Amino acid sequence: MSSHTQHEQTGGFEPKIVAFVCNWCTYAGADLAGTSRMEYKPNVRIIKLPCTGRIDPLFIIKAFEKGADGVLVSGCHPGDCHYTTGNYHARRRWIAFKNLMDFVGIDSQRLHFSWVSASEAIKWVDLVNNITDEVKKLGPFVEYKSLGDRQ
Amino acid sequence: MENQLRQKAKELLEKGDVKVVIGYGWNKRKTHTTPVFITKPEDVDKLVFNPLCVNNLSLYLTRKFADIKALGKPAIVAKGCDIKTIAVLISESQLKREDVVILGMSCNGVVYRQELWKSGTDFKSVPADIMPTKCHNCDVRNPHIADIIIGEEVNFTPPDTPAGMVFDKIRDLDKKSGEERWGFWIEHFNRCIKCYACRQICPLCYCERCIAEKNMPQWIETSAHPRGNLAWNLKRAMDLAGRCTFCGECERACPVNIPLNLVNQKLALVVKDAFGHRAGYDEKVHPPMIIFNMEDTEDFIK
Ligand code: SF4
Ligand code: SF4
Numbered sequence: 427m428s429s430h431t432q433h434e435q436t437g438g439f440e441p442k443i444v445a446f447v448c449n450w451c452t453y454a455g456a457d458l459a460g461t462s463r464m465e466y467k468p469n470v471r472i473i474k475l476p477c478t479g480r481i482d483p484l485f486i487i488k489a490f491e492k493g494a495d496g497v498l499v500s501g502c503h504p505g506d507c508h509y510t511t512g513n514y515h516a517r518r519r520w521i522a523f524k525n526l527m528d529f530v531g532i533d534s535q536r537l538h539f540s541w542v543s544a545s546e547a548i549k550w551v552d553l554v555n556n557i558t559d560e561v562k563k564l565g566p567f568v569e570y571k572s573l574g575d576r577q
Numbered sequence: 578m579e580n581q582l583r584q585k586a587k588e589l590l591e592k593g594d595v596k597v598v599i600g601y602g603w604n605k606r607k608t609h610t611t612p613v614f615i616t617k618p619e620d621v622d623k624l625v626f627n628p629l630c631v632n633n634l635s636l637y638l639t640r641k642f643a644d645i646k647a648l649g650k651p652a653i654v655a656k657g658c659d660i661k662t663i664a665v666l667i668s669e670s671q672l673k674r675e676d677v678v679i680l681g682m683s684c685n686g687v688v689y690r691q692e693l694w695k696s697g698t699d700f701k702s703v704p705a706d707i708m709p710t711k712c713h714n715c716d717v718r719n720p721h722i723a724d725i726i727i728g729e730e731v732n733f734t735p736p737d738t739p740a741g742m743v744f745d746k747i748r749d750l751d752k753k754s755g756e757e758r759w760g761f762w763i764e765h766f767n768r769c770i771k772c773y774a775c776r777q778i779c780p781l782c783y784c785e786r787c788i789a790e791k792n793m794p795q796w797i798e799t800s801a802h803p804r805g806n807l808a809w810n811l812k813r814a815m816d817l818a819g820r821c822t823f824c825g826e827c828e829r830a831c832p833v834n835i836p837l838n839l840v841n842q843k844l845a846l847v848v849k850d851a852f853g854h855r856a857g858y859d860e861k862v863h864p865p866m867i868i869f870n871m872e873d874t875e876d877f878i879k
């Protein structure tokens with residue numbers, strides 16, 4: 427399957443982070459970071475959904491299957507959802523899903539949740555930088571990637 | 578108790594109150610019980626009730642069984658734990674309360690391994706060590722929702738902290754490192770052969786088309802590969818969060834003995850802690866995963 431990104435020059439491991447974000451807040455926040463020419467770690471791959479309520483746990487599982495080393499899920503702050511309550515529903519789902527992932531032994535440092543509004547470009551930049559560093563320290567998600575390999 | 582059951586079933590069928598009684602009967606060799614569908618009053622003697630009546634018959638109330646629905650209004654022989662599943666089905670609009678007559682059975686616990694229970698033994702004295710975990714903690718031995726209660730009142734107080742193998746193992750796993758837990762689950766999920774028996778037997782897995790069968794796009798790999806096995810088992814557990822009533826049928830049906838009760842009950846504990854909800858006690862409240870509370874915890878959200 428897909429292997430992690432190697433930077434030839436440094437030989438260091440560069441994690442792949444997949445970010446599932448909602449269109450109205452976090453995507454706009456990330457966009458603001460871009461248009462404001464803020465620099466941040468290029469490890470994140472953004473996938474835009476209409477709302478956090480649209481993010482099925484299977485998306486996260488699929489991301490890990492396809493070689494993600496870390497996943498970030500982010501949307502509007504409570505009260506700010508474009509569809510009023512999508513993020514409240516999402517939050518419930520995350521509570522269950524996060525506990526399930528913990529229970530099967532997936533490191534909680536590989537799965538992050540956040541609220542980032544359209545104006546919080548700085549928060550987005552810090553978040554991505556921090557998560558990238560954290561996952562970098564953990565190294566590639568070999569446990570998941572090697573599922574099915576013969577020992 | 579069986580006489581009382583047969584009598585009531587007969588009355589219901591004779592009066593035309595119901596068209597079919599879904600219950601338990603003996604298999605040919607009388608080694609275990611099997612679901613029976615009684616439509617004629619003269620057949621009610623086929624009905625039995627004993628500690629080998631393990632199946633959760635509420636499965637037959639779901640849309641998976643259109644042929645049984647077609648028979649007309651059913652009465653169902655149900656233990657307290659089975660009634661919990663009926664309550665969830667009602668709360669999810671799969672069924673109306675008035676569309677089924679519940680024959681609630683007073684229960685003293687069941688036995689999965691029939692060789693351990695000698696028929697003829699007094700039903701009241703099923704030894705605790707051969708009962709499944711759910712019976713150790715059962716607070717519905719006297720059915721909580723029923724039209725007719727069959728049998729005498731049972732005196733039993735479940736322990737305050739859930740006891741038994743399933744809960745001991747959950748506590749044990751919680752204490753382990755993530756790495757050890759991963760090892761434990763991957764070893765179990767690797768054995769999955771994708772037969773979907775867990776889904777087929779679960780009364781709450783009633784979708785007409787399961788995500789596991791969708792291939793445009795394909796979310797869950799169809800082959801029995803560890804990657805897809807993990808995805809399937811996580812998705813199955815997740816979709817039963819806040820709904821699973823711990824009837825234990827999925828684990829009983831699993832041909833490779835994946836301890837599904839562990840993952841189901843772990844999530845049940847999480848849902849109880851986080852949302853104060855226990856599935857199957859009240860058919861009038863919404864399942865917790867379709868509602869929310871403004872005050873839900875978000876200490877893990879940055
Ligand atoms: S859980 Fe309760 S009602 Fe169900 S079989 Fe056990 S004792 Fe009977
Ligand atoms: S998931 Fe298993 S224990 Fe839970 S309701 Fe379905 S069959 Fe019963």
Ligand code: FES
Nearest residue numbers: 448477501502508
């Ligand atoms: S639109 Fe952003 S969370 Fe619903």
